[in-house]
Amino acid sequence: MSRGSWNLFSIAGACGLAMLVSACSSSEETKSDVDPSAATWQGIESKGKVVVGVKYDTIPYGFVPQGQETPVGFDIDLVTEIAKRWGVELELQPVTSANRIANLTTSKVDFIAASIVHTRERDEKIDYSVTYIAESMKLMVPMDSTINAIADLDGKTVALAQGSIQSQMMKQMNPQARVLEMKDWADVYLAVQQGRADAAFDTAGSLGSAVAAAKDAGVSLKVVGEDGIGNSPFAFGVRQGDALVRDKLNFTLMDMVEDGTYEAIFKKWWGTLYASTYQVEVWPK
Structure with missing residues (x-):
């Protein structure tokens, strides 16, 4: 039960004795120390693994080449590098256009890199990183x-x-x-x-x-x-309020831009289609 659902009198009535009051107060303080926006990131760190929803059907973002079983693509290369820089194992979870947001909001994945366009309507349901291609x-x-x-x-x-x-x-x-x-x-x-x-x-x-x-x-x-x-601005999708994961995605992506890794991945998948590399927004440090 959250602190907001209690009041001074109900706490006193429930705990009664001074020792129980002390125990209840300690429990409430422990709960208040947990930042909801850090929960997903703490889970990633504790598991040593990040679960990412990706497409298996959308060339060149995420797809399985004919005759193969392992998915490849622009989104997949980006999240592979992100997981490497975070120092965690990467688990890919296949999603579709129809179910990717549901997979995110029900915590089946930690975030999505599934060729999803950032729209105002979708932004009411989930949060987004900066745009990584448009x-x-x-x-x-x-x-x-x-x-x-x-x-x-x-x-x-x-x-x-x-x-x-x-x-x-x-x-x-x-x-x-x-x-x-x-x-x-x-x-x-x-x-x-x-x-x-x-x-x-x-x-x-x-x-x-x-x-x-x-x-x-x-x-x-x-x-x-x-x-x-x-x-169509494409971005990584995170759960509503997952500010820490969103920030870490943004900062890692910006680091990849600054050291040339993003450009190398972009040219690998888009070099024959676009004359110049997409300019990801990079903030000052």
């Missing part, structure tokens, strides 16, 4: 498609992932488009390859990577669409 939205279509813009999607089927911001955006940007929500992004890309959807709507980087992967499989796709649609 992208705009594009369309992926078959090579012979005549679709070139959002306006061309009237009556067309657009594949999207359940629980994604892209799904909300498409319903607002073109209500005449038929939205096909899939369980995960791998199914979204496959729907276009197999002709079950006319287009996929996702970030430019992810679609560029999906086009490259499809080409390796002998399927010709292309990325189209206007520039600058749907600014």
Whole structure:
């Protein structure tokens, strides 16, 4: 029971004797010394392990290459380096667009690095680190498609992932488009390859990577669409009030920027898609 639910008289009545009063007071003081915002970090330290929710279906953030079992990706490389610098073991927990926030709020993971866009609506449920990459939205279509813009999607089927911001955006940007929500992004890309959807709507980087992967499989796709649609700032998600974990993520990421580690990871995954490295916000020490 928290201190706020007690008053001076109930404490005295419950404890009665001076010795019991002393014992009750000691218990209350112990509870008040615990900072709720430090609980997750203390758990990470005591276990010597951090559990991170990551995608297994979103190229190049987190995915499992065909014929392999181990996930790789931009998000995964970032959290691998973070765990190393924290001196703890890293455990990856697969999440999807639909369940990643639930996995965080129910403490199945310590934080999420799951290509999640920082929105004002989501910020009411969880907290975020600084932005570590930002992208705009594009369309992926078959090579012979005549679709070139959002306006061309009237009556067309657009594949999207359940629980994604892209799904909300498409319903607002073109209500005449038929939205096909899939369980995960791998199914979204496959729907276009197999002709079950006319287009996929996702970030430019992810679609560029999906086009490259499809080409390796002998399927010709292309990325189209206007520039600058749907600014999407990606950040690590932490539980509401987990200020210590959020700060440690921010400061570790900023250290990685300053020593060149972030740039190396960025170029590994985005070098063929973007001419310059994303400029992460770095605060003075």
